Amino acid sequence: MGLSRIIEITTIGGPGFGAVEHFKGPDLLHDKEVVLTFDDGPRVGGTESILKALDDQCLKATFFQIGRNAMAHSDLTRAVIVAGMTVGTHTWSHRNLAGLGYNKAVEQIERGISAVTTAADGPIAPFFRFPELQHTQQLVDYLGRRDIATMSADIDSRDFTMHTRTAVVESVISQLNHRGKGIVLLHDLHKNTAEAVPELLRQLNARGYKIVDIVPKDAPTTLAKYDHIARRRK
DSSP states (O other): OOOSEEEEEOOTTOOEESOTTTOOOOOOOOTTEEEEEEESOOOTTHHHHHHHHHHHTTOOOEEEEOHHHHHHTHHHHHHHHHTTOEEEEOOSSOOOGGGSOHHHHHHHHHHHHHHHHHHHTSOOOSEEOOGGGOOOHHHHHHHHHTTOEEEOOSEEOOGGGOSSHHHHHHHHHHHHHHHSSEEEEEETTOHHHHHHHHHHHHHHHHTTOEEEEEEESSOOOOOHHHHHHHHHHO
16 A cells, blocks of 8 residues: 655644544545554554554554553564654553543653653654543643644544454444544554454555554653653663
8 A cells, every 4th residue: 555645743832633523733634544543552462463464555553552551562662663653652551531630640641651752762752642532621731831742533443342353444444434534543452453454454445545644743752750760660
């Protein structure tokens, strides 16, 4: 397939992308353009299989990694980066931030950024996705002050509810056919999703969809307090 195009964005001020009902950010995509994203990894088995499927088609995607998973499998975090993928963050331990107090939510965000950066042993993307896509305006504003972009999703595969790769493919394709384009949310920790990705890519290609890669101009800064915690756990 190959990438249709690469969109480089600035994250100054913390723009939001995906799901117009969530954010008022610019619509970056043309009709039939798709951004592939994977949450909750890295996970042994799933992440490697998805990387191979993407590489076989010369494609790129964004991986929103959980801090503690990245620390447990730092070799996989580095493998994702070596493969040319974009790595963002998804909190330290996948807590629903909308249900936490403000200070605890900020700690989840910052520990996740420091942990994934430490696991990567280098810069990552200033991209963040809220667990369960549940956010508060106060936290979105906080990310804005940190110049971290929030990426929601237009197409939620809900692959975690499905037991077969066929169901995952059908979920994504049916929603895309209705919407016409969008940021697709999948998970690289589920076996059914890893098995579904090759067929999903084939169907996207056959139906004329184009894969787009969104990349940042800069890396996020980390906070020393949380860097210290991450290095201590490494």
